[in-house]
Amino acid sequence: MNITHDQSLIGYDSRELIKRGYGCMAIDVLRLEFLYTPDEAQRTEKMSPQQRNHIMKSVMDTIAARFPCYQYNVPRDMKYHSQDWALFFWCREAAGENDTAGDGRDYSYFTLTLNQQYSAEMRQKVCNQVLSLLNSKFAALSNLYLAIQYEAILDHKKIADDAARLAPVLNGKKCVYHGMEGSLILTKTGLFFKKKYAKRFGYALTPSDVLQIEWEMETAA
Structure with missing residues:
Protein backbone atom coordinates (compact mmCIF):
# COMPACT_ATOMS: atom_id res chain seq x y z
CA MET A 1 0.00 0.00 0.00
CA ASN A 2 1.19 3.49 -0.87
CA ILE A 3 0.10 6.56 1.13
CA THR A 4 0.45 10.23 0.18
CA HIS A 5 -0.79 13.42 1.84
CA ASP A 6 -2.40 16.09 -0.35
CA GLN A 7 -2.68 19.67 0.97
CA SER A 8 -2.79 21.27 -2.48
CA LEU A 9 -6.35 22.59 -2.07
CA ILE A 10 -5.40 24.75 0.93
CA GLY A 11 -4.46 28.21 -0.35
CA TYR A 12 -1.83 30.58 0.96
CA ASP A 13 -4.33 32.85 2.75
CA SER A 14 -5.90 29.91 4.57
CA ARG A 15 -2.48 28.60 5.56
CA GLU A 16 -1.59 31.99 7.01
CA LEU A 17 -4.84 32.13 8.97
CA ILE A 18 -4.22 28.64 10.32
CA LYS A 19 -0.64 29.53 11.24
CA ARG A 20 -1.93 32.46 13.30
CA GLY A 21 -4.51 30.43 15.18
CA TYR A 22 -7.65 31.07 13.13
CA GLY A 23 -8.31 27.48 12.13
CA CYS A 24 -6.77 24.12 11.43
CA MET A 25 -6.15 21.62 8.68
CA ALA A 26 -8.51 18.67 8.71
CA ILE A 27 -8.75 15.47 6.73
CA ASP A 28 -11.47 15.82 4.11
CA VAL A 29 -11.30 12.92 1.65
CA LEU A 30 -9.56 9.55 1.32
CA ARG A 31 -8.90 8.75 -2.35
CA LEU A 32 -8.23 5.07 -3.05
CA GLU A 33 -7.06 3.86 -6.43
CA PHE A 34 -5.63 0.80 -8.17
CA LEU A 35 -2.43 1.79 -9.97
CA TYR A 36 0.36 -0.23 -11.51
CA THR A 37 3.83 0.07 -10.06
CA PRO A 38 6.50 1.51 -12.41
CA ASP A 39 7.79 -2.02 -13.12
CA GLU A 40 4.33 -3.38 -13.81
CA ALA A 41 3.52 -0.48 -16.11
CA GLN A 42 6.27 -1.66 -18.48
CA ARG A 43 4.82 -5.13 -18.86
CA THR A 44 2.53 -6.01 -21.74
CA GLU A 45 0.39 -8.37 -19.66
CA LYS A 46 -1.70 -6.61 -17.06
CA MET A 47 -4.71 -7.40 -14.93
CA SER A 48 -8.08 -7.17 -16.55
CA PRO A 49 -10.51 -4.44 -15.46
CA GLN A 50 -12.54 -7.18 -13.81
CA GLN A 51 -9.58 -8.29 -11.68
CA ARG A 52 -8.79 -4.74 -10.64
CA ASN A 53 -12.43 -4.14 -9.80
CA HIS A 54 -12.56 -7.29 -7.70
CA ILE A 55 -9.45 -6.34 -5.70
CA MET A 56 -10.63 -2.82 -4.97
CA LYS A 57 -14.14 -3.94 -4.07
CA SER A 58 -12.62 -6.21 -1.45
CA VAL A 59 -10.80 -3.16 -0.04
CA MET A 60 -14.06 -1.21 0.08
CA ASP A 61 -15.96 -4.10 1.64
CA THR A 62 -13.31 -4.41 4.34
CA ILE A 63 -13.72 -0.73 5.20
CA ALA A 64 -17.51 -0.89 5.09
CA ALA A 65 -17.52 -3.85 7.47
CA ARG A 66 -15.97 -1.58 10.08
CA PHE A 67 -17.38 1.87 9.28
CA PRO A 68 -20.87 3.02 8.22
CA CYS A 69 -20.45 4.36 4.68
CA TYR A 70 -23.14 6.61 3.24
CA GLN A 71 -24.21 5.54 -0.28
CA TYR A 72 -22.77 2.10 0.36
CA ASN A 73 -23.96 0.16 3.38
CA VAL A 74 -26.23 2.37 5.48
CA PRO A 75 -30.05 2.36 5.54
CA ARG A 76 -31.70 4.57 2.95
CA ASP A 77 -33.57 6.48 5.65
CA MET A 78 -30.39 7.47 7.50
CA LYS A 79 -30.08 11.24 7.56
CA TYR A 80 -27.19 12.79 5.67
CA HIS A 81 -26.85 15.67 8.13
CA SER A 82 -26.08 13.48 11.11
CA GLN A 83 -23.13 11.79 12.78
CA ASP A 84 -24.61 8.32 12.30
CA TRP A 85 -22.23 7.51 9.45
CA ALA A 86 -18.47 7.98 9.11
CA LEU A 87 -17.56 8.00 5.41
CA PHE A 88 -19.36 9.09 2.24
CA PHE A 89 -18.69 6.68 -0.63
CA TRP A 90 -18.38 7.70 -4.30
CA CYS A 91 -17.04 5.91 -7.37
CA ARG A 92 -17.36 6.00 -11.14
CA GLU A 93 -19.96 4.02 -13.00
CA ALA A 94 -19.07 0.71 -14.63
CA ALA A 95 -20.85 -0.80 -17.59
CA GLY A 96 -20.90 -4.02 -19.58
CA GLU A 97 -18.19 -6.57 -18.86
CA ASN A 98 -16.45 -4.18 -16.46
CA ASP A 99 -19.42 -4.35 -14.11
CA THR A 100 -18.01 -7.39 -12.33
CA ALA A 101 -19.86 -6.72 -9.09
CA GLY A 102 -23.20 -6.38 -10.87
CA ASP A 103 -23.96 -3.08 -9.15
CA GLY A 104 -22.88 -0.66 -11.88
CA ARG A 105 -19.82 0.51 -9.95
CA ASP A 106 -16.21 0.86 -10.99
CA TYR A 107 -14.20 0.26 -7.82
CA SER A 108 -10.79 0.88 -9.37
CA TYR A 109 -11.02 4.45 -8.07
CA PHE A 110 -13.26 5.55 -5.23
CA THR A 111 -13.37 8.30 -2.62
CA LEU A 112 -14.42 8.31 1.01
CA THR A 113 -15.30 11.74 2.34
CA LEU A 114 -15.16 12.18 6.09
CA ASN A 115 -18.44 13.20 7.70
CA GLN A 116 -18.51 16.99 7.67
CA GLN A 117 -20.39 16.94 10.99
CA TYR A 118 -17.28 15.50 12.64
CA SER A 119 -14.69 17.69 14.32
CA ALA A 120 -11.15 17.76 12.95
CA GLU A 121 -10.10 15.51 15.84
CA MET A 122 -12.85 12.99 15.08
CA ARG A 123 -11.94 12.94 11.40
CA GLN A 124 -8.32 12.27 12.31
CA LYS A 125 -9.39 9.43 14.60
CA VAL A 126 -11.49 7.79 11.89
CA CYS A 127 -8.67 8.21 9.35
CA ASN A 128 -6.19 6.60 11.73
CA GLN A 129 -8.54 3.67 12.23
CA VAL A 130 -8.99 3.25 8.47
CA LEU A 131 -5.22 3.30 7.97
CA SER A 132 -4.70 0.77 10.72
CA LEU A 133 -7.33 -1.51 9.18
CA LEU A 134 -5.86 -1.24 5.68
CA ASN A 135 -2.33 -1.83 6.95
CA SER A 136 -3.47 -4.98 8.71
CA LYS A 137 -5.20 -6.35 5.59
CA PHE A 138 -3.56 -4.82 2.52
CA ALA A 139 -0.07 -3.63 3.49
CA ALA A 140 1.46 -5.93 0.86
CA LEU A 141 -0.87 -4.75 -1.93
CA SER A 142 1.53 -2.61 -3.97
CA ASN A 143 -1.23 -1.50 -6.36
CA LEU A 144 -3.28 0.16 -3.64
CA TYR A 145 -2.69 3.91 -3.57
CA LEU A 146 -4.28 6.03 -0.88
CA ALA A 147 -4.18 9.84 -0.99
CA ILE A 148 -5.25 11.69 2.14
CA GLN A 149 -6.71 15.03 1.09
CA TYR A 150 -6.90 17.95 3.55
CA GLU A 151 -9.05 21.04 3.80
CA ALA A 152 -8.93 24.22 5.89
CA ILE A 153 -11.45 24.62 8.70
CA LEU A 154 -11.47 28.30 9.66
CA ASP A 155 -12.91 29.99 12.73
CA HIS A 156 -14.97 32.56 10.83
Whole structure:
Protein backbone atom coordinates (compact mmCIF):
# COMPACT_ATOMS: atom_id res chain seq x y z
CA MET A 1 0.00 0.00 0.00
CA ASN A 2 1.19 3.49 -0.87
CA ILE A 3 0.10 6.56 1.13
CA THR A 4 0.45 10.23 0.18
CA HIS A 5 -0.79 13.42 1.84
CA ASP A 6 -2.40 16.09 -0.35
CA GLN A 7 -2.68 19.67 0.97
CA SER A 8 -2.79 21.27 -2.48
CA LEU A 9 -6.35 22.59 -2.07
CA ILE A 10 -5.40 24.75 0.93
CA GLY A 11 -4.46 28.21 -0.35
CA TYR A 12 -1.83 30.58 0.96
CA ASP A 13 -4.33 32.85 2.75
CA SER A 14 -5.90 29.91 4.57
CA ARG A 15 -2.48 28.60 5.56
CA GLU A 16 -1.59 31.99 7.01
CA LEU A 17 -4.84 32.13 8.97
CA ILE A 18 -4.22 28.64 10.32
CA LYS A 19 -0.64 29.53 11.24
CA ARG A 20 -1.93 32.46 13.30
CA GLY A 21 -4.51 30.43 15.18
CA TYR A 22 -7.65 31.07 13.13
CA GLY A 23 -8.31 27.48 12.13
CA CYS A 24 -6.77 24.12 11.43
CA MET A 25 -6.15 21.62 8.68
CA ALA A 26 -8.51 18.67 8.71
CA ILE A 27 -8.75 15.47 6.73
CA ASP A 28 -11.47 15.82 4.11
CA VAL A 29 -11.30 12.92 1.65
CA LEU A 30 -9.56 9.55 1.32
CA ARG A 31 -8.90 8.75 -2.35
CA LEU A 32 -8.23 5.07 -3.05
CA GLU A 33 -7.06 3.86 -6.43
CA PHE A 34 -5.63 0.80 -8.17
CA LEU A 35 -2.43 1.79 -9.97
CA TYR A 36 0.36 -0.23 -11.51
CA THR A 37 3.83 0.07 -10.06
CA PRO A 38 6.50 1.51 -12.41
CA ASP A 39 7.79 -2.02 -13.12
CA GLU A 40 4.33 -3.38 -13.81
CA ALA A 41 3.52 -0.48 -16.11
CA GLN A 42 6.27 -1.66 -18.48
CA ARG A 43 4.82 -5.13 -18.86
CA THR A 44 2.53 -6.01 -21.74
CA GLU A 45 0.39 -8.37 -19.66
CA LYS A 46 -1.70 -6.61 -17.06
CA MET A 47 -4.71 -7.40 -14.93
CA SER A 48 -8.08 -7.17 -16.55
CA PRO A 49 -10.51 -4.44 -15.46
CA GLN A 50 -12.54 -7.18 -13.81
CA GLN A 51 -9.58 -8.29 -11.68
CA ARG A 52 -8.79 -4.74 -10.64
CA ASN A 53 -12.43 -4.14 -9.80
CA HIS A 54 -12.56 -7.29 -7.70
CA ILE A 55 -9.45 -6.34 -5.70
CA MET A 56 -10.63 -2.82 -4.97
CA LYS A 57 -14.14 -3.94 -4.07
CA SER A 58 -12.62 -6.21 -1.45
CA VAL A 59 -10.80 -3.16 -0.04
CA MET A 60 -14.06 -1.21 0.08
CA ASP A 61 -15.96 -4.10 1.64
CA THR A 62 -13.31 -4.41 4.34
CA ILE A 63 -13.72 -0.73 5.20
CA ALA A 64 -17.51 -0.89 5.09
CA ALA A 65 -17.52 -3.85 7.47
CA ARG A 66 -15.97 -1.58 10.08
CA PHE A 67 -17.38 1.87 9.28
CA PRO A 68 -20.87 3.02 8.22
CA CYS A 69 -20.45 4.36 4.68
CA TYR A 70 -23.14 6.61 3.24
CA GLN A 71 -24.21 5.54 -0.28
CA TYR A 72 -22.77 2.10 0.36
CA ASN A 73 -23.96 0.16 3.38
CA VAL A 74 -26.23 2.37 5.48
CA PRO A 75 -30.05 2.36 5.54
CA ARG A 76 -31.70 4.57 2.95
CA ASP A 77 -33.57 6.48 5.65
CA MET A 78 -30.39 7.47 7.50
CA LYS A 79 -30.08 11.24 7.56
CA TYR A 80 -27.19 12.79 5.67
CA HIS A 81 -26.85 15.67 8.13
CA SER A 82 -26.08 13.48 11.11
CA GLN A 83 -23.13 11.79 12.78
CA ASP A 84 -24.61 8.32 12.30
CA TRP A 85 -22.23 7.51 9.45
CA ALA A 86 -18.47 7.98 9.11
CA LEU A 87 -17.56 8.00 5.41
CA PHE A 88 -19.36 9.09 2.24
CA PHE A 89 -18.69 6.68 -0.63
CA TRP A 90 -18.38 7.70 -4.30
CA CYS A 91 -17.04 5.91 -7.37
CA ARG A 92 -17.36 6.00 -11.14
CA GLU A 93 -19.96 4.02 -13.00
CA ALA A 94 -19.07 0.71 -14.63
CA ALA A 95 -20.85 -0.80 -17.59
CA GLY A 96 -20.90 -4.02 -19.58
CA GLU A 97 -18.19 -6.57 -18.86
CA ASN A 98 -16.45 -4.18 -16.46
CA ASP A 99 -19.42 -4.35 -14.11
CA THR A 100 -18.01 -7.39 -12.33
CA ALA A 101 -19.86 -6.72 -9.09
CA GLY A 102 -23.20 -6.38 -10.87
CA ASP A 103 -23.96 -3.08 -9.15
CA GLY A 104 -22.88 -0.66 -11.88
CA ARG A 105 -19.82 0.51 -9.95
CA ASP A 106 -16.21 0.86 -10.99
CA TYR A 107 -14.20 0.26 -7.82
CA SER A 108 -10.79 0.88 -9.37
CA TYR A 109 -11.02 4.45 -8.07
CA PHE A 110 -13.26 5.55 -5.23
CA THR A 111 -13.37 8.30 -2.62
CA LEU A 112 -14.42 8.31 1.01
CA THR A 113 -15.30 11.74 2.34
CA LEU A 114 -15.16 12.18 6.09
CA ASN A 115 -18.44 13.20 7.70
CA GLN A 116 -18.51 16.99 7.67
CA GLN A 117 -20.39 16.94 10.99
CA TYR A 118 -17.28 15.50 12.64
CA SER A 119 -14.69 17.69 14.32
CA ALA A 120 -11.15 17.76 12.95
CA GLU A 121 -10.10 15.51 15.84
CA MET A 122 -12.85 12.99 15.08
CA ARG A 123 -11.94 12.94 11.40
CA GLN A 124 -8.32 12.27 12.31
CA LYS A 125 -9.39 9.43 14.60
CA VAL A 126 -11.49 7.79 11.89
CA CYS A 127 -8.67 8.21 9.35
CA ASN A 128 -6.19 6.60 11.73
CA GLN A 129 -8.54 3.67 12.23
CA VAL A 130 -8.99 3.25 8.47
CA LEU A 131 -5.22 3.30 7.97
CA SER A 132 -4.70 0.77 10.72
CA LEU A 133 -7.33 -1.51 9.18
CA LEU A 134 -5.86 -1.24 5.68
CA ASN A 135 -2.33 -1.83 6.95
CA SER A 136 -3.47 -4.98 8.71
CA LYS A 137 -5.20 -6.35 5.59
CA PHE A 138 -3.56 -4.82 2.52
CA ALA A 139 -0.07 -3.63 3.49
CA ALA A 140 1.46 -5.93 0.86
CA LEU A 141 -0.87 -4.75 -1.93
CA SER A 142 1.53 -2.61 -3.97
CA ASN A 143 -1.23 -1.50 -6.36
CA LEU A 144 -3.28 0.16 -3.64
CA TYR A 145 -2.69 3.91 -3.57
CA LEU A 146 -4.28 6.03 -0.88
CA ALA A 147 -4.18 9.84 -0.99
CA ILE A 148 -5.25 11.69 2.14
CA GLN A 149 -6.71 15.03 1.09
CA TYR A 150 -6.90 17.95 3.55
CA GLU A 151 -9.05 21.04 3.80
CA ALA A 152 -8.93 24.22 5.89
CA ILE A 153 -11.45 24.62 8.70
CA LEU A 154 -11.47 28.30 9.66
CA ASP A 155 -12.91 29.99 12.73
CA HIS A 156 -14.97 32.56 10.83
CA LYS A 157 -16.44 34.12 13.99
CA LYS A 158 -12.99 34.77 15.45
CA ILE A 159 -11.82 36.16 12.10
CA ALA A 160 -14.84 38.49 11.87
CA ASP A 161 -14.54 39.65 15.50
CA ASP A 162 -10.84 40.47 15.23
CA ALA A 163 -11.32 42.20 11.88
CA ALA A 164 -14.09 44.37 13.34
CA ARG A 165 -11.82 45.29 16.24
CA LEU A 166 -8.98 46.26 13.87
CA ALA A 167 -11.07 48.24 11.38
CA PRO A 168 -11.16 51.53 13.38
CA VAL A 169 -7.42 51.28 14.01
CA LEU A 170 -6.70 50.83 10.29
CA ASN A 171 -9.00 53.63 9.15
CA GLY A 172 -7.08 56.18 7.07
CA LYS A 173 -3.84 54.20 6.93
CA LYS A 174 -1.94 53.73 3.69
CA CYS A 175 -1.30 50.21 2.46
CA VAL A 176 -0.75 47.99 -0.54
CA TYR A 177 -3.62 45.69 -1.58
CA HIS A 178 -3.05 43.14 -4.35
CA GLY A 179 -0.13 45.19 -5.64
CA MET A 180 -2.07 48.49 -5.63
CA GLU A 181 -1.15 51.47 -3.49
CA GLY A 182 -3.92 53.19 -1.62
CA SER A 183 -5.51 53.75 1.75
CA LEU A 184 -8.13 52.23 4.00
CA ILE A 185 -11.48 53.93 4.59
CA LEU A 186 -13.97 52.84 7.26
CA THR A 187 -17.66 53.26 6.45
CA LYS A 188 -20.87 52.15 8.06
CA THR A 189 -20.81 49.01 5.91
CA GLY A 190 -17.22 48.07 6.67
CA LEU A 191 -13.62 48.72 5.72
CA PHE A 192 -12.80 49.61 2.12
CA PHE A 193 -9.56 49.88 0.16
CA LYS A 194 -9.34 53.08 -1.88
CA LYS A 195 -6.80 52.97 -4.68
CA LYS A 196 -4.42 55.90 -4.91
CA TYR A 197 -5.96 58.76 -6.92
CA ALA A 198 -9.30 56.96 -7.15
CA LYS A 199 -12.37 59.17 -6.63
CA ARG A 200 -14.57 56.44 -5.21
CA PHE A 201 -14.17 53.55 -2.83
CA GLY A 202 -12.97 50.62 -4.86
CA TYR A 203 -12.86 47.41 -2.88
CA ALA A 204 -14.90 46.12 0.04
CA LEU A 205 -12.60 44.09 2.26
CA THR A 206 -13.54 40.76 3.77
CA PRO A 207 -12.61 40.07 7.40
CA SER A 208 -9.77 37.85 6.16
CA ASP A 209 -8.54 40.71 3.94
CA VAL A 210 -8.43 43.02 6.95
CA LEU A 211 -6.32 40.60 8.95
CA GLN A 212 -3.96 39.97 6.03
CA ILE A 213 -3.45 43.71 5.50
CA GLU A 214 -2.73 44.22 9.20
CA TRP A 215 -0.11 41.44 9.16
CA GLU A 216 1.53 42.83 6.04
CA MET A 217 1.71 46.27 7.62
CA GLU A 218 3.29 44.77 10.75
CA THR A 219 5.91 43.02 8.61
CA ALA A 220 6.70 46.18 6.67
CA ALA A 221 7.02 48.32 9.81
